[in-house]
Amino acid sequence: MSTTPSSPATHAHRFARARAAQSVALLEDYAELIGDLHAEMGEARVADIAARMGVAQPTATKAIARLKREGLVTSRPYRGVFLTDAGAALADRVRRRHRTVVAFLVAVGVPADVAEMDAEGIEHHVSDRTLSAFEGFLLGAG
Amino acid sequence: MSTTPSSPATHAHRFARARAAQSVALLEDYAELIGDLHAEMGEARVADIAARMGVAQPTATKAIARLKREGLVTSRPYRGVFLTDAGAALADRVRRRHRTVVAFLVAVGVPADVAEMDAEGIEHHVSDRTLSAFEGFLLGAG
DNA sequence: GTCGAAACATAGCCTTGGCTATGTGATATA
DNA sequence: TATATCACATAGCCAAGGCTATGTTTCGAC
Numbered sequence: 001m002s003t004t005p006s007s008p009a010t011h012a013h014r015f016a017r018a019r020a021a022q023s024v025a026l027l028e029d030y031a032e033l034i035g036d037l038h039a040e041m042g043e044a045r046v047a048d049i050a051a052r053m054g055v056a057q058p059t060a061t062k063a064i065a066r067l068k069r070e071g072l073v074t075s076r077p078y079r080g081v082f083l084t085d086a087g088a089a090l091a092d093r094v095r096r097r098h099r100t101v102v103a104f105l106v107a108v109g110v111p112a113d114v115a116e117m118d119a120e121g122i123e124h125h126v127s128d129r130t131l132s133a134f135e136g137f138l139l140g141a142g
Numbered sequence: 143m144s145t146t147p148s149s150p151a152t153h154a155h156r157f158a159r160a161r162a163a164q165s166v167a168l169l170e171d172y173a174e175l176i177g178d179l180h181a182e183m184g185e186a187r188v189a190d191i192a193a194r195m196g197v198a199q200p201t202a203t204k205a206i207a208r209l210k211r212e213g214l215v216t217s218r219p220y221r222g223v224f225l226t227d228a229g230a231a232l233a234d235r236v237r238r239r240h241r242t243v244v245a246f247l248v249a250v251g252v253p254a255d256v257a258e259m260d261a262e263g264i265e266h267h268v269s270d271r272t273l274s275a276f277e278g279f280l281l282g283a284g
Numbered sequence: 285g286t287c288g289a290a291a292c293a294t295a296g297c298c299t300t301g302g303c304t305a306t307g308t309g310a311t312a313t314a
Numbered sequence: 315t316a317t318a319t320c321a322c323a324t325a326g327c328c329a330a331g332g333c334t335a336t337g338t339t340t341c342g343a344c
Binding site: 006008011012013014015016017018021022029048051052053054055105108109110111114115116117118120121122124125126127129130133134136137 | 148150153154155156157158159160163164171190193194195196197247250251252253256257258259260262263264266267268269271272275276278279
Binding site for chain 3: 316317321324325328329330331333335337338339340341342343
């Protein structure tokens, strides 16, 4: 059996979904990071965001511009970046999902550091139903 | 506890890894698909590749050009696309990993159709060690 | 208050991965 | 064999996400 011989349309749809997930992944990461920075340091400055994301400062500035367009953050120059209600909600969801994915990976035997690494990419493609399965597994195995 | 308070550098490194994984994800998908098409239909034509990927034909052509630059495929116009040895090896790895991820997700309670969906995005971020953990789990639970 | 350094913005460039529109080569069939 | 059709290539556009180089602001130290 060469996997499920799904139709071209179905196959294409899966790829489309993965592409869509990818396009919001960056927004999710920035939102979560901005929330973390506020929790840890009381503010989220562009320079810190860039450093944590591992990108140059103008790259972070550009990403923040996109977050603003999407209504996820506001910012005042030289005053930091602030999550909107929608942004904060997104950050919370992402943070919970991230923790669940890491905990789940560790629970099935992935070393903690590897779990953190892989989760960073995996989490954006974990649907609600899959997340539920992970949570169910953690309850059962906990 | 706000997860592990990892250093900015470590945090940045994880994102860099996720970005790198993303940059090869498309190559992996195309390689696997071209292998599948050869297995199923004896050849891989640009039009079929585009249809299965869910993109317009010029988009597929452009991607194939990149695959050629990377030494993964060769192609003769109007004669189809062919995997090189490196491309075939990649396709095999990707296909095995894909199957393992899907089987693993199903094993932990994810519905099959959802597993197929999510695996399409997840698989590209599953490291060798995590894949080993998945295989180990499948053996134990099988 | 001035001034230098740090923080941020802006401009301009690159690659990737989408798209549409349109040109061209191959093939089959009438 | 001529031509219509299909398959593919090419051109040109766009947004996203990187980068470097170079203005501006802000702010703290003096």
